[in-house]
Amino acid sequence: MKIALMGQPNSGKSTVFNDVAGYKAITSNFPGKTVKYTLTKFNLLGQTIELVDLPGTYSLTSFDLAELEARKYLLKGNVDVVINVIDASLLSRSLELTLQLLELKLPMVICLNMIDEAERKGIGIDIEKLSKVFGVPVVPAVAIKGKGIKELFSTAYKVGEKKKIGKTISFSKDVEDVITQLSIQIKKKQIDQEFNVPERFLALKYLENDSYFMENYEKKNNNLFKEIVHFQNILKETHGRQSDVVISSERHHLSMNIYESVVSLTRPHIGLIDYLDNILMHPFLGYISLGLIFYLFFNLIFGVGKMVEEPLLDYFYRLIPLLEKSINPSTLSFSIISGIIQGLAGGIAIVLPYLFPFLFGLAILEDLGYLPRIAFLLDAFLHKIGLHGKAIIPFILGYGCTVPAIMATRILESERDRFISSVLATMIPCAARMTIIFALVAFYISPQAALAIYILNIIVIALSGKILSRLLPEITPGMILEIPAYHTPSIKVVLAKTWLRMKEFIFVAWPLLIVGSTILSLLQYYKTDMLINNLFSPLTSLLGLPLVVGTTLIFGVLRKELSMLMLIQAIGTSNVAAVMSTTQIMTFTIFVIFYVPCIATIAVLWKEIGSKRTLFTIAFTSILAIILATITRFVY
Amino acid sequence: MTITLDSIGENQKVKVVSISGGWGIRQRLGCLGIHPGDIITVKRSAIMRGPILISVHGNQVALGRGVARKIIVEVE
Numbered sequence: 206m207k208i209a210l211m212g213q214p215n216s217g218k219s220t221v222f223n224d225v226a227g228y229k230a231i232t233s234n235f236p237g238k239t240v241k242y243t244l245t246k247f248n249l250l251g252q253t254i255e256l257v258d259l260p261g262t263y264s265l266t267s268f269d270l271a272e273l274e275a276r277k278y279l280l281k282g283n284v285d286v287v288i289n290v291i292d293a294s295l296l297s298r299s300l301e302l303t304l305q306l307l308e309l310k311l312p313m314v315i316c317l318n319m320i321d322e323a324e325r326k327g328i329g330i331d332i333e334k335l336s337k338v339f340g341v342p343v344v345p346a347v348a349i350k351g352k353g354i355k356e357l358f359s360t361a362y363k364v365g366e367k368k369k370i371g372k373t374i375s376f377s378k379d380v381e382d383v384i385t386q387l388s389i390q391i392k393k394k395q396i397d398q399e400f401n402v403p404e405r406f407l408a409l410k411y412l413e414n415d416s417y418f419m420e421n422y423e424k425k426n427n428n429l430f431k432e433i434v435h436f437q438n439i440l441k442e443t444h445g446r447q448s449d450v451v452i453s454s455e456r457h458h459l460s461m462n463i464y465e466s467v468v469s470l471t472r473p474h475i476g477l478i479d480y481l482d483n484i485l486m487h488p489f490l491g492y493i494s495l496g497l498i499f500y501l502f503f504n505l506i507f508g509v510g511k512m513v514e515e516p517l518l519d520y521f522y523r524l525i526p527l528l529e530k531s532i533n534p535s536t537l538s539f540s541i542i543s544g545i546i547q548g549l550a551g552g553i554a555i556v557l558p559y560l561f562p563f564l565f566g567l568a569i570l571e572d573l574g575y576l577p578r579i580a581f582l583l584d585a586f587l588h589k590i591g592l593h594g595k596a597i598i599p600f601i602l603g604y605g606c607t608v609p610a611i612m613a614t615r616i617l618e619s620e621r622d623r624f625i626s627s628v629l630a631t632m633i634p635c636a637a638r639m640t641i642i643f644a645l646v647a648f649y650i651s652p653q654a655a656l657a658i659y660i661l662n663i664i665v666i667a668l669s670g671k672i673l674s675r676l677l678p679e680i681t682p683g684m685i686l687e688i689p690a691y692h693t694p695s696i697k698v699v700l701a702k703t704w705l706r707m708k709e710f711i712f713v714a715w716p717l718l719i720v721g722s723t724i725l726s727l728l729q730y731y732k733t734d735m736l737i738n739n740l741f742s743p744l745t746s747l748l749g750l751p752l753v754v755g756t757t758l759i760f761g762v763l764r765k766e767l768s769m770l771m772l773i774q775a776i777g778t779s780n781v782a783a784v785m786s787t788t789q790i791m792t793f794t795i796f797v798i799f800y801v802p803c804i805a806t807i808a809v810l811w812k813e814i815g816s817k818r819t820l821f822t823i824a825f826t827s828i829l830a831i832i833l834a835t836i837t838r839f840v841y
Numbered sequence: 842m843t844i845t846l847d848s849i850g851e852n853q854k855v856k857v858v859s860i861s862g863g864w865g866i867r868q869r870l871g872c873l874g875i876h877p878g879d880i881i882t883v884k885r886s887a888i889m890r891g892p893i894l895i896s897v898h899g900n901q902v903a904l905g906r907g908v909a910r911k912i913i914v915e916v917e
Contacts, residue, residue: 263872268865297898298874326899414864446877449864453871454878488888581903585891593905594892618865683905684892685869690901 206365207255207283208358211275211306212290213299214261215689217318219243220348220698221290222258225358228701230258231609233571235598236687237261237616240271242278249358257284265305266415270615273417279309282401286365287313288357293323293330293345294690296468300460301453303339307371308406313341314361316353320345322690327473335467340372349695373405374463376455379443384408387436394429412437413449478691485575491582498575502566503659507652510559510643517554518779521546537730544726544774548719551770552710559643560636560710561703567605568702572694576601577686584684590667591674592617593684596626603633605706607806610635611813618682624814625673628822629666631802631810632829634659637714637765638798645769646794649782654791662798665833669825714764721760721767725774728756734775747831748792749838751776751785761797763804768797792837800830842916847893847909849883855914856880862911870912874898881914 210218214236222230226245231238243258259278260271279287289306291299296317306313317323317330336343342360346353375381387408391397397404400418410418411433419433437448444451484490524546532539570576576598584594595616603610610630614623634642647655728734734756738745741755753775761768772793776784785793801823802810810819843858857879860867874897875881884901885894892903904912 264868266868268869295898295900298872298900301872413868416864447864447867450860450867450871450877453868454876457871457874457876457879486885486894488885577903581887581892581894584903584905585887585889588905594903680907682865683907684903685866685873685905685908686903687873688894688901688903 206252206285206362207257208286208288208361208365209257209259209279209284210288210290211259211279211302212261212316213263213292213295213302215687216261216290216292216295216299217348218261218290219258221288221316221318221346221354221357222256223701224348224351224354225256228698228705231702231705232698233568233576233702234574234689234692235571235576236689237269237271237598238571238613240612240615241274249362252362254358254362262302264302265309266410266413269618279311280400280402284311285368286361287311288316288361289313290316290318290348293317293320294326294328296323296328296330297460297464300463301456304374304456304459305409307339307341307373308403308409310370310373310403310406312364312368313371314357314364315339315341315343316348316357317343317345318348320353321347325474325476327471329469329471331467331469335463338372338463338467339374341369349692349698374459376452376459380440380451380455383436383439384412387411387432390429390432396429409452412440413452414447478693481691482578485578486581491578495579495582498570502570503656504652505566506559506562506639507643507647507655509562511648513558514554514644514648517558518550521550521554522779524550537727540726540730541723544723545719547726547774548715548722548770550779551722551766551773552715552718555644555770555773556637556640556710556714556766557707559640560707563636563639564605564703564706565699567601568699569694572692572699572702574689574691577688580684580686581688588681590670591677591681592622592626592670593681595684595686596622599626599630600633603630603635604639605636606709607631607633607635607802608809611806611809614813619679621677621679622681624818625670625677627810627814628673628818628825629670631806631822631826632662632666632669632799634662634798635765636710637803640766641769641794641797645781645790649790650787658794658798661795665799665829669829714766717764718767718770721763721771722774725756725760725771729775744831748796748834750789750793754793758797758800761803762801765797765803788838788841791841792834795837796830796834798830799833800827802826843913844916845910846881846883846895846904846912846914847906849893849914849916851883851886853916854880854882855916858913858915860912862908866908866911870908873902874900875902875912880917881912 210222212218219230219232219239225247230243239260245256247254259275262272262275265276287306289303332343332345344353344357344360346357388404391404391407397407440448440451485494580594580597583597587593587596599610599613602613607630611627614626617623642655642658738752738755745752745754757768757771757775760771773779849855857877859877860870882896883893884896890906892905893909894903
């Protein structure tokens with residue numbers, strides 16, 4: 206049996222999903238974090254259930270790529286049961302999607318998630334009555350605490366077995382008449398079978414002027430097109446508004462009526478968290494808090510990282526001389542073993558100490574619901590570089606990893622905005638590059654120098670944004686973004702999320718690191734590294750870097766943190782300061798931050814923005830890196 | 842008296858009269874509970890002609906200036 210989780214953005218679908226799958230889907234408190242679907246299989250009453258977590262969608266008339274993906278999946282027609290996850294504290298608005306899902310005539314269950322939050326807001330819901338109105342079971346739940354999940358799935362299973370379909374709720378009589386007449390025409394021409402959806406659903410989509418369905422049949426059936434325009438005009442004339450407004454207003458009123466009939470309001474409990482916005486979104490204090498939060502965050506990463514890096518490095522320092530005593534340093538086996546040790550050491554001592562506090566802090570900010578607030582605060586600034594506030598979400602995720610950041614550009618409406626933000630996101634120092642900034646610049650030069658790199662990076666990104674938006678002049682559609690209520694982060698979820706993201710490093714990057722170290726050892730053993738280094742010598746001499754840096758830059762394209770760890774290995778000591786001057790360290794770091802995105806990023810760019818634009822991004826960032834690093838060499 | 846939403850001060854309550862944008866913007870605002878006839882409270886207005894924060898049906902939504910300009914409202 207296949208069950209799909211469908212609901213509005215930020216209603217907790219991924220949290221419900223994780224309740225049965227383990228922490229597999231990233232959850233955060235901002236609308237639109239799930240941009241592609243995730244699948245899992247689990248056992249229920251001896252049956253294998255396939256569960257799919259779909260991106261959130263406000264309605265079945267979809268706008269952005271993530272929403273379209275959800276709708277496409279649902280219309281494919283192989284889902285046995287739909288679980289409509291609703292944020293109970295936003296019931297009236299959520300019911301508009303529920304009404305549309307019922308139009309699809311699929312077996313359905315409603316999950317009233319965050320029922321505790323609704324109670325806190327003073328919204329009491331008569332569950333039985335709600336279930337009667339729609340003719341489908343309604344299960345209250347608190348997914349974050351795992352409450353009600355068992356009942357939800359056993360109910361879903363029963364509904365799927367009986368193939369129980371809910372009621373279709375009628376609109377006002379005159380509107381319903383138009384819908385019925387159009388439905389008859391659609392049925393006659395068998396258009397509904399072509400799309401594999403009920404004729405009433407299709408009639409509504411046509412009256413709503415849904416571009417997907419309109420485009421699809423304009424080519425095929427000119428005859429019906431006239432009918433549709435005719436019926437759209439009837440609604441327009443009788444209501445004095447466009448037909449899509451008539452339909453959405455009808456649904457809105459129906460939802461409001463249902464909401465009023467099932468809800469009893471009491472006084473909301475106001476907590477400290479409700480006053481947070483008086484500071485965090487304040488026109489003056491908001492910006493001060495933003496700066497302060499990131500400054501503290503920066504210091505936390507550096508403080509924790511340094512505390513752990515120093516003793517661990519000391520430990521590994523002592524290991525190599527020990528090895529030299531037991532194995533002859535000029536043999537091949539020494540090269541291989543020391544390569545493996547350096548790869549291991551790089552991961553444990555240099556990368557993990559900075560990665561963990563960073564990902565942990567990011568998870569807290571995400572779950573609290575701070576990201577959409579940043580979008581609000583920075584919207585005006587982003588307009589100056591031709592984007593709007595929502596673009597800040599992929600940018601912030603970019604500080605974690607560029608791949609999900611580029612995926613997250615799907616929440617932007619226009620193709621141009623997605624392209625510009627994708628290019629800019631590749632330049633944001635991801636966690637891998639952050640470890641380079643911290644472990645090289647902050648560690649060997651000063652934390653202030655590291656902070657300066659971050660500030661310089663933001664300036665360069667802003668200027669690049671300005672250039673790109675000049676090249677592609679088009680007015681950005683403007684921000685429409687829901688600002689969700691704050692949630693107190695659950696420590697369990699924060700740790701699970703941190704672990705899920707760390708796994709990427711531990712199981713993908715680290716083995717690569719060890720293999721890379723070993724390959725470099727072999728290259729050095731057979732003296733082939735000099736060949737590559739000589740090939741890169743025009744670049745390294747332009748930047749005033751040691752010749753051995755050449756090889757490490759190739760590894761950096763595989764994974765950004767490799768370039769630093771390989772550097773340490775190539776220069777033959779983990780005390781970088783002994784071999785490289787502060788200017789060289791700075792030049793190297795600047796170059797590595799900006800040049801060619803890593804291979805995983807290139808792959809996702811290729812998919813999201815196409816081959817030409819990916820090649821453009823590679824060229825653009827490489828030229829930028831060379832210019833900036835050369836300037837650094839002579840200025841710093 | 843009708844006026845556009847971007848010129849409403851903080852903490853004022855207004856009623857939506859119409860939305861002057863195209864299909865996309867009407868639909869998107871509709872999804873967030875903003876239709877003609879709905880009551881909106883302006884909660885905050887960001888500096889430098891930044892976005893406004895409104896409250897509608899117990900939910901908060903940030904709207905860019907350009908978007909707010911397309912919403913025609915009536916002061917109650």
